[in-house]
Amino acid sequence: MAEFSTLIDLLQYRAIYQADQIAYTFLKDGEEEHGRLTYRELDQSARSIASHLRTIAQPGDRALMLYPSGLEFLTAFFGCLYAGIVAVPAYPPRRNQKLTRLEAIVSDAQPKVVLSIHTTLEQIQAQWADHPQFEGLSCVATDTLAGQSGLTEPSGAIKAEVKTEVKAEDLAFLQYTSGSTGQPKGVMVSHGNIIYNQQMIKAGFQHDESTIFVGWLPLFHDMGLIGNVLQPLYLGIHCVLMSPEAFLQKPIRWLRAISRYRATTSGGPNFAYDACIKRISTEQRDGLDLSSWTVAFNGAEPVRAETLERFSAAFADYGFRPEACYPCYGMAETTLLVSGGIPGQPSTLVHAQAAALEHNKIEKAPQPSSDTRTLVSCGLNILEQQLIIVDPDTLTQCSEGQVGEIWVAGPHVAAGYWRNPDASVDTFGAHLADTGADTGAGPFLRTGDLGCFVDGELYVTGRIKDVIIIRGQNHYPQDIERTVQASNTALRPNCGAAFTVEHKNQSRLVIVQEVERTALRKLDAQSVIGNIIEAVTANHSLQVFKVILIKPTSIPKTSSGKIQRHACRLAFLEERLATV
Numbered sequence: 001m002a003e004f005s006t007l008i009d010l011l012q013y014r015a016i017y018q019a020d021q022i023a024y025t026f027l028k029d030g031e032e033e034h035g036r037l038t039y040r041e042l043d044q045s046a047r048s049i050a051s052h053l054r055t056i057a058q059p060g061d062r063a064l065m066l067y068p069s070g071l072e073f074l075t076a077f078f079g080c081l082y083a084g085i086v087a088v089p090a091y092p093p094r095r096n097q098k099l100t101r102l103e104a105i106v107s108d109a110q111p112k113v114v115l116s117i118h119t120t121l122e123q124i125q126a127q128w129a130d131h132p133q134f135e136g137l138s139c140v141a142t143d144t145l146a147g148q149s150g151l152t153e154p155s156g157a158i159k160a161e162v163k164t165e166v167k168a169e170d171l172a173f174l175q176y177t178s179g180s181t182g183q184p185k186g187v188m189v190s191h192g193n194i195i196y197n198q199q200m201i202k203a204g205f206q207h208d209e210s211t212i213f214v215g216w217l218p219l220f221h222d223m224g225l226i227g228n229v230l231q232p233l234y235l236g237i238h239c240v241l242m243s244p245e246a247f248l249q250k251p252i253r254w255l256r257a258i259s260r261y262r263a264t265t266s267g268g269p270n271f272a273y274d275a276c277i278k279r280i281s282t283e284q285r286d287g288l289d290l291s292s293w294t295v296a297f298n299g300a301e302p303v304r305a306e307t308l309e310r311f312s313a314a315f316a317d318y319g320f321r322p323e324a325c326y327p328c329y330g331m332a333e334t335t336l337l338v339s340g341g342i343p344g345q346p347s348t349l350v351h352a353q354a355a356a357l358e359h360n361k362i363e364k365a366p367q368p369s370s371d372t373r374t375l376v377s378c379g380l381n382i383l384e385q386q387l388i389i390v391d392p393d394t395l396t397q398c399s400e401g402q403v404g405e406i407w408v409a410g411p412h413v414a415a416g417y418w419r420n421p422d423a424s425v426d427t428f429g430a431h432l433a434d435t436g437a438d439t440g441a442g443p444f445l446r447t448g449d450l451g452c453f454v455d456g457e458l459y460v461t462g463r464i465k466d467v468i469i470i471r472g473q474n475h476y477p478q479d480i481e482r483t484v485q486a487s488n489t490a491l492r493p494n495c496g497a498a499f500t501v502e503h504k505n506q507s508r509l510v511i512v513q514e515v516e517r518t519a520l521r522k523l524d525a526q527s528v529i530g531n532i533i534e535a536v537t538a539n540h541s542l543q544v545f546k547v548i549l550i551k552p553t554s555i556p557k558t559s560s561g562k563i564q565r566h567a568c569r570l571a572f573l574e575e576r577l578a579t580v
Contacts, residue, residue: 005168006191007081007230014236015043023232024239025261026071030216030246030253035071039236042074049079049142053113056138059084061112062174064105064137065220066092068120069243073219074229076115076142080173084166085113087173088186089220092120093127101184103133105176108186108419117143168192174418175222175332186418187332196383196411197226197335198234204340204382205265205295205326207231212292213239214263216247216254223268223300226336251275252284255315259289267297267326269561270304271494273311278493280314291319295326295343301562302460302478303327303376305349322346329378329460333427333445335412339387339458341379348377350454358474360403362452362459370539373479377457385410386444389452392464395433403452403461407444466565468500470507470542477565480540484511487535488528490519495555497568501545508545511536512568515580517552523580525549546572554578 004010014023019040028034037045053063063085067073073089080087088109093099116124118141128134172194174186201207215228219241232239240261247254255276258266273296298308312322325347328340341347351372356363365372381387386409389398398404407430416424431442450467451460461476468475480498485491495514500507511532515523529547536544554577556567571577 004195006166006170007078007172007194007233008166008191010195010233011039011043011046011078011081014039014233018236021236022238024071024074024229024241026069027240027242027246027253027257030242030250030257037071037074042078045075046078046082048145049076050082050085052140052145053079053083053085056140057083057085057112060086060171062086062088062109064109064111064114065089066114066116066120066124067219068092068117069219069241069245070117071241072117072143077173077225077229079142080115081166084170086171088176089173089225090176091218091220092116092124095123095127097127099128099131102128103131104184105186106133106137108184109174109176111137113138113140115140115142117141166191168195171415175225175414177332185420185423188415188418189332189335190415193335193412193414194226194230195234197337198231200382200385200412201227201231201337202235204328204337204379205297206343207235207265207295209235209237211235211237211265212261212263213237214241214254214257214261214266215239216242216244217268218244222330222332222336227297247272248275250279252280255280255285255288255290258293259287259318262292264292265295265297266293267295267299269300270298270302270307271561273298273307274493277307277310277314285315285318288315288318290315291321293320293324296320296324297326297328297340299328299330299378302462303378304482305347305374305376308347308376327376327378329449329451329458331447331449333414333447334408334410335414337382337412338385338406338408338447339379339381341377348455348457350375350377350459357403357461357476360474362401362403362454364454373476375459375461377454378451378460380457383410385412387458388444390430390432390444392446395430397432397434398452400453400455403450405464406447406449406451406458406460408447409442409444413445466499468498468507468509470500470509475540475542480509480511480536480542481513481563483535483539484513484532487531490516490523490528491532492516492552494561494563495552497555497563497565499565499569499572501569501573503545509536509542510546510548510569510572511544512548512550512555512572512577514552514555515549520552520580523549525580548572548577549580551578551580 023039024037026034063080114137121141168191172191176184213232217224308325323346330337351365351368353363388407389404390407392405416428430444430446450462466477477498481496485493492514497512533544556564
């Protein structure tokens with residue numbers, strides 16, 4: 001395989017040597033083929049968009065990309081790269097949706113131009129008419145430019161050359177963080193970061209030219225863009241895409257696409273597998289053949305052992321093998337992937353003593369019990385990356401089995417946060433205290449995630465800012481939330497938050513939990529709250545200060561589906577929760 005230093009080198013290579021190969025197929029509503037792009041069409045369409053962008057912006061300017069899922073996103077993204085414009089992918093706001101996150105991104109990135117399709121642009125411009133942050137932005141509907149549907153033979157304008165020198169260290173795009181622990185920040189991702197992380201993904205997932213992708217993840221999100229779009233380009237293979245909405249409406253569409261296209265790699269956060277277990281009926285499963293699926297990656301949120309087990313059991317009769325489950329770990333600041341398992345091998349579990357875990361130690365138990373917490377391995381270190389566990393207070397390296405902060409260094413770690421030097425130094429400039437900044441290893445990225453090594457494998461246990469400390473003991477909110485959601489069938493899985501508030505100079509536990517829509521009419525709230533309190537007390541020896549039951553789909557989440565506990569806590573304090 002040829003070596004590449006930038007995404008432009010990579011695309012040009014594919015456009016020459018695999019010109020007529022289908023690169024991407026998009027499924028309308030997750031079912032019908034709505035369009036295809038060959039590598040030649042992608043390259044030529046991107047050049048056309050780049051030519052237009054260079055008439056209204058200069059290299060280094062930012063372009064805010066507000067696309068629904070579709071092939072238009074791909075041509076515009078590569079158009080930005082060809083023009084030397086820094087792409088800023090974001091999700092177009094829904095009708096009547098608050099523009100708070102989008103305003104924060106615009107204020108930080110200060111884009112010169114907004115790119116989208118014409119129908120979306122019309123809606124967006126109407127929404128932000130009264131918002132001064134958006135004044136003066138040029139808007140370009142790339143689907144109205146000549147030959148930009150990606151579905152027709154490109155016009156002559158597309159063949160125009162774009163003279164932009166792009167180097168590995170040049171900024172490719174800004175990936176705005178999900179904001180699970182604060183305001184979104186723009187991670188500065190270079191071409192070199194992307195290329196190295198693509199090498200890591202290929203090595204960790206054991207991909208080759210026979211790999212076939214199916215993906216439904218948002219294209220503006222790092223897992224959707226770096227994983228589902230750029231990894232297929234890096235491999236020179238076919239990728240089938242659908243929208244997140246298509247999957248969320250009918251999870252069976254995802255599995256049918258895997259079956260239909262004989263996909264080998266596909267995945268998403270843990271909640272996606274839970275949705276398949278719960279919402280795909282036996283009748284819908286008829287005709288599925290998941291035997292081609294060898295890498296079912298699971299990341300972006302805590303991976304739960306019971307989800308892996310239940311999914312494997314639910315679809316075993318349809319060709320799915322448990323060893324296809326592929327828990328992995330990564331984040332935007334590392335471009336995407338940090339660690340992953342070995343494809344074809346069963347997921348590794350550790351039954352950790354709960355009492356020891358509260359004191360940041362992993363002590364293995366022979367089997368699960370009420371006194372243990374089952375942790376899923378997120379795999380091994382990949383390529384030449386440095387991956388260490390550090391005590392976040394003393395900044396000294398932890399021994400095996402000791403929980404600390406996960407630190408990462410390598411060519412895939414981004415340069416920092418856009419226009420935020422203080423946060424960049426704090427997050428990307430860490431050194432071990434016992435070696436010194438001048439002579440020791442580093443700098444490292446401080447991930448903010450807690451984890452440890454057991455038998456050489458990485459186990460992620462939570463986030464530093466989310467850990468609940470009551471009476472000097474650590475409690476992981478994910479554990480409490482899981483207990484809450486299992487206490488009554490009226491409660492929605494993966495839709496609750498546990499956090500603390502100060503009351504009379506003491507930290508007190510608050511539970512906020514969504515109720516199933518089907519349970520609203522006959523809800524016995526006091527009974528449900530009683531079940532919650534009883535379960536939390538029995539399983540965690542904690543006194544619950546407040547329980548707030550809220551309406552379905554109202555809990556604050558990030559764009560990737562993570563619970564925003566800090567935002568939930570603030571909404572609780574300001575009495576803004578949609579209570580039932």
